[in-house]
Amino acid sequence: MKKFRHELKYYITEHDYLTLRQKLALVLQQDRHSIDQRGYLIRSLYFDNVYDNDLFQKNNGIFRRKKFRIRIYNHSDHIIKLEKKSRQGEHILKTSVSITREEYMKLLDWDYEFLKKKEDPLYHEFYQYLNREYMRPRVIVDYIREAYIGHISNVRITFDKELSFVTNSIDLFDFSNISEEVLTHPLMIMEVKFDEFLPDYIRQLIQIDAHNRSAISKYILCRMASIQYHGM
Structure with missing residues (x-):
């Protein structure tokens, strides 16, 4: 059973990134998705309802929130999630299921009855949101992710670069598709995810309190x- 994880986010500069990635590469492995x-x-297609509840809940600081999205990697349809x-608060829980390219196209055409025939509860939940709250595709978000993973406490350090929207x-x-960047160079985003605790050697390595x-x-x-x- 999946459980909530810690997620800490930081804006960092390119100078910080270059220093940190050199250190992390010595002790952690790069993510298997890396090319x-x-x-x-x-690349993620985010959904929100007709009232943009997810948008306004975040801006209003709502403690409990959720977002639905469809995600692909490296422009490929081999994996569609x-x-x-x-x-x-600072704890997150991500659940995902696979869909096919054909099912994805059905969703874009508002043909989502097939979701009810699936076994996993997430399909059914998404169906209910589409049907009850009139969820709609809102924006495509692009970025380059450089990720490092460790086995202790399931640590994952990511650098997200060139954040853009289509x-x-x-x-x-x-x-x-034409993309427009939203962060001014040299800013990028560092995310630190872990289960129960952040190992001391990682905390010291990335000097987390300095960011x-x-x-x-x-x-x-x-x-x-x-x-x-x-x-708009």
């Missing part, structure tokens, strides 16, 4: 930038 030293592309990310489409596989924590939401940053871009 080179820079990491891998994550329907995910729900739940948050209670300006002209809500289709993850649209080859005409300023921030309540960062990639969805919020990109959704607000998208709203401003389209003048």
